[in-house]
Amino acid sequence: MQTDAIEQVYFSPAGTTKAVVDEISKAFFGQKNEFNLMWDPLDEETVIPSNTLAIVAMPVFSGRIPDLCAQKLANLKGENTPAIAVVTYGNREYEDALLELKTILERNGFVLLGAGAVVTQHSIFPQVGTDRPDPQDRRALTTFARQCSQKLRAYPEKPLPAIEVKGNFPYREYKVPAMKPTVNDNCTLCGICASVCPVGAIPPDNPKTKDTDLCITCTACIAVCPEKAQGFHSPEYAEYGAVFAEKNSARKEPEFFM
Ligand SMILES: Cc1cc2nc3c(=O)[nH]c(=O)nc-3n(C[C@H](O)[C@H](O)[C@H](O)COP(=O)(O)O)c2cc1C
Known part of the structure; x- marks a missing residue:
């Protein structure tokens, strides 16, 4: 089939997941729409019709998909709508995240x-997976997207085979890191961080503070700060980062399941 539109459904606090979605989207024609899960509340049931391709992508947080995304995806329904499911991760592991995303989508009417x-730069420890997706990753994404496009052309006359992905039931426990970004003296109170925070943890009138109970450590505030004021500034972060980098620097390649 030829789809009429592409629905990009993504959560991308630090921007690499969006880069992956854009790379995959290049293989498909049609009007491009989006549900940006950073800000779109998706608090009502929303149906993506079967003549649309859904590209659904989000980062791995602690081996799961972000809880906020799981909640929003509960309202996203398909009608045998073709979809591509992608998780991005920072070269450590993706554990149960892809299985979780696939399971939600299939339960909700997507095929x-x-x-x-897909490996991307680690948003907490950017010294791991630095500058990924790189040209080699992008070529792999193009090949994957073209394979998906071929399957789409033959669908629904040729039914789609079941896809097996890595991961385990029950899923590992979802944990939000205790470590939260803080601001240094560079902060000019511009408030851009408050405007992008997906959980409203930064008060716009006092962006030097943060509601640490709300903050999910997604790093959107760090990615967007024009003064590099938002960041992880503690000595523990530097120490842990060195150990983390040492353990997780061996290059991993993207994995695709068809
Ligand atoms: C709270 C949090 C938890 C993370 N957990 C993992 C993880 O379990 N495994 C991993 O390899 N990367 C992990 N990462 C790294 C992200 O999955 C990775 O950097 C992702 O591509 C970020 O996407 P974005 O650039 O669209 O925000 C984590 C990042 C954050 C912020």
């Missing part, structure tokens, strides 16, 4: 053309 776990 998968393909699924992928």
